[in-house]
Amino acid sequence: MKIQKLRAIAGVAFATLITAAASPAAQPSVTMTSFGTLRDGRAAQLYTLTNIQGSKVAITNYGGIVVRVIVPDREGNFADVVLGYNDVSDYTKDSPYFGALIGRYGNRIAKGRFTLDGRTYKLATNNDPGGLPCSLHGGNAGFDKALWDATPVAEKDATGLRLHYVSKDGEEGYPGNLDVTVTYWLTDKNELRIEYAATTDKATPVNLTNHSYFNLRGEGTGNILGHVLTLNASTYTPVDKGLIPTGEIAPVAGTPFDFTTPHGIGERIGQKHEQLTFGGGYDHNWILDRGNAGARVLVKAAEVFEPVTGRVLEVLTTEPAIQFYCGNFLGGANIGKSRRPYEKHSGFCLETQHSPDSPNQPRFPSTILRPGTRYETTTTFRFSTR
Structure with missing residues (x-):
């Protein structure tokens, strides 16, 4: 077993980085194990963050994917509460963005095109709900399919993983070289905090998010229809049949x-409502009630309570909107970590973001990043029980 010692960072005792399976740590730690090999022969790694409460978050540098989130229920029993796979090969074969970092543009762009500074850019149309093609989640090879550079980090009361990727000018049709850093933190308060940052050398749309599917009863335990949801949003953005x-x-x-x-x-998911018909359930964007909170201020966007286990998930974000999706397009074809099929409504997503199709929607806040400015946003997933 190869062991590489890491120095203490920010006054936190930083545990040993082990390139083989590790035992549960008694202190905040990061361990690294192999997560399989990509089709081109490159190796993917899995980094597991552990906090003082014994909670764990596992992230692979392939796609920045959150592979596991292991947190306790009201009785102190730990379970993995996100959908996903046990090996990188399954993510490369067939994954509806389980746990992935999404970019350059999260959600949909109509007809796979937008006009910026007088020039029209054409993107891959990799999705066609309602028979209306659009670009979804960055295209055919978005950030969810990139192999990111990964560095374990630490600060007081948290351990983390910093991921870095440079998206080249013209990648998936987008202009500009986009330099992206995303840092995942697991705090000792059972918070998964995601910090996004990016700069560009040419004006380009940017809308980064994470696409984790949650089931607070535990991954592979059935549907999420009994989870109780609250959204801090009094308005939403209706869609056409192409979503x-x-x-x-x-x-x-x-x-x-x-x-x-x-x-x-x-x-109410079975009610007769045109919007529910278009999405096959909930797959919509809500505008958050941020009040007078500044753009860098975290506000509570959502809360989900699971009555059987008592687990609670709160979502706080600096973003202006959130996409709530309840796994309408899952259909049993994806066999997950527990070797059980993920049927319809096996998980829900709460994707903090700017609104879909913003580059083509003048009423929505701009998502254009220009040279000399910095894209920065933060989202926190806070786990507790009651």
Whole structure:
């Protein structure tokens, strides 16, 4: 077994980095193990962050994918609460973005094109809901398929993994060399904090997010329709049958999209509503009620409570919107870590973001990053019980 000692960073006792399976740590730590080989022969690694409570988050440098999130229930029993696979080969074969870092542009861009500074850019149309092609989550080879440079890091009360990738000018049709750093932190308060940063040498759209599918009862334990959701959002962006926003910002009041008070995810999902028909359930973008909070201020966007285990997930973000998706397009073809099929509604996603198709929607806040400015955003997933 090869062992490489790491120095203490920011006053935190930083555990040994072990390039083989490691025993549970008694102190905050990062361990590294092999996660398999890509088709081109490059090796992927899996980094497991552990905090003082024994909670763990495992991340691979392939796609920046969150592979495991292991947290306790109200009785102190630990379980993995995100969907995914046990080996990188499964992610390369067939994955609906389980746990992945998404970029350059999270969500959809209509017709796979946008116009910027008088020039029209064409993107891959890798998705066609309703028979209307669009570009989804960065194209055919978005950030979810990149092999990122990875460096373990630490600060007071948290251990982390810093990922770095340079997206070349013209990659997937996007302009500019985009230099991206994403840092995952597991805090001693059972928070998974994600910090995104990017710079560019040419104006380009940027909308980064994470696409983890959660099931707070535990991965592979059934559907999430009994989870209780609250969203801090009084408006949302209706879509057409291609799941592209119409440009309208509509009130949720009086509709099955009103989660300003707690509702079971499955409570109203079967109601006759055009938007639910288009998405096959919830697959929509909510505009967060940020009040007077500045762009760099974390606000609570969502809370999910699972009554059986007592697990609670809170989402806090600096972003202006959130996409809530409840696994409508899962259908049993994906066999997960527990060797059980992921059926429809096996997990839910809460993707903090700017609104879909913003480069083509003048009413939505701009997602254009220009040279000399810096893209910075933070999202925290906070786990607790009650």
